[in-house]
Amino acid sequence: xxxxxxxxxNVPDLTQQVQLEDGTxxxxxxxxxxxxxxxxxxxxxxxxxxxxxxxxxNGLRLWIVLFDVLPSVGRQHEQKFYTLLNMMRIPQVMDVGxxxxxxxxxxxxxxxxxxxxxxxxxxxxxxxxxxxxxxLENGMTWPPDLSHWPEAKQFRDREQEIIFxxxxxxPPQAVNRYEFFxxxxxxxxxxxxxxxxxxxxPWRDQVPTMSxxxxxxxxxxxxxxxxxxxxxxxxxxxxxxxxDLPLWEGDCSPCVTxxxxxxxxxxxxxxxxxxxxxxxxxxxxxxxxMPWETVLKERIxx
Numbered sequence: 001x002x003x004x005x006x007x008x009x010n011v012p013d014l015t016q017q018v019q020l021e022d023g024t025x026x027x028x029x030x031x032x033x034x035x036x037x038x039x040x041x042x043x044x045x046x047x048x049x050x051x052x053x054x055x056x057x058n059g060l061r062l063w064i065v066l067f068d069v070l071p072s073v074g075r076q077h078e079q080k081f082y083t084l085l086n087m088m089r090i091p092q093v094m095d096v097g098x099x100x101x102x103x104x105x106x107x108x109x110x111x112x113x114x115x116x117x118x119x120x121x122x123x124x125x126x127x128x129x130x131x132x133x134x135x136l137e138n139g140m141t142w143p144p145d146l147s148h149w150p151e152a153k154q155f156r157d158r159e160q161e162i163i164f165x166x167x168x169x170x171p172p173q174a175v176n177r178y179e180f181f182x183x184x185x186x187x188x189x190x191x192x193x194x195x196x197x198x199x200x201x202p203w204r205d206q207v208p209t210m211s212x213x214x215x216x217x218x219x220x221x222x223x224x225x226x227x228x229x230x231x232x233x234x235x236x237x238x239x240x241x242x243x244d245l246p247l248w249e250g251d252c253s254p255c256v257t258x259x260x261x262x263x264x265x266x267x268x269x270x271x272x273x274x275x276x277x278x279x280x281x282x283x284x285x286x287x288x289x290m291p292w293e294t295v296l297k298e299r300i301x302x
Contacts, residue, residue: 033045
């Protein structure tokens with residue numbers, strides 16, 4: 001089967017050039033382009049950022065578009081594809097707060113959001129000694145007192161201590177500003193010293209790249225200097241990928257339907273799906289740049 005149009009997505013590292021044995025340089029993308037063109041396909045390749053199309057969710061992705069059109073015919077439309085992508089760029093990034101849900105409303109959309117399931121508790125305790133050492137080195141009591149942090153039960157015990165340390169060592173510097181970081185890392189990785197033997201803050205103004213196993217933390221400090229830290233919910237993660245609340249069947253949260261989709265499942269789905277902030281511009285530019293009558297007329301027999 002030869003589909004008329006194919007969209008492929010991957011990591012931008014595939015564009016990196018490496019030196020071959022004969023001294024020439026080639027990237028995986030060069031190999032992919034050559035291989036498909038030799039088989040009669042036109043290939044468009046581009047690396048774009050979600051933020052170029054107004055998303056507050058950071059992330060570069062590689063897109064490869066294949067047309068079942070001879071390269072000698074299709075390549076003449078490639079520059080139009082890149083021009084259209086540039087024309088569709090939106091310079092103003094949307095406020096991340098538009099994608100987040102008020103905790104009270106979130107509790108109604110997913111009554112189980114107040115805590116994670118028991119299977120998410122860390123069974124491996126080998127991290128204890130590393131945590132104790134870092135806490136004591138930085139003048140903090142270990143184990144930490146989490147009694148004043150009601151959202152702590154949304155996280156594993158290991159994650160709780162990583163988040164607590166990240167907040168204590170790198171407190172927020174501005175009020176009413178959302179900050180994020182992925183707590184699904186070891187404490188040593190989060191606080192790995194730089195070349196000046198200092199640790200840099202893991203908190204970011206931009207939403208980090210999501211994956212199926214990430215545990216994204218949202219932090220915000222109010223005018224009274226009270227700091228809230230909670231887990232980014234799967235419904236919010238889906239919104240950041242472009243799947244808004246009204247798109248769910250019946251305009252209803254999937255967490256309260258008879259099927260009762262779990263937060264962890266939504267997180268995994270959001271971490272593995274194509275972002276609409278990537279796909280829509282690529283799809284529209286590709287389908288506009290390549291005349292559809294050309295795609296339909298071209299017949300290749302190998």
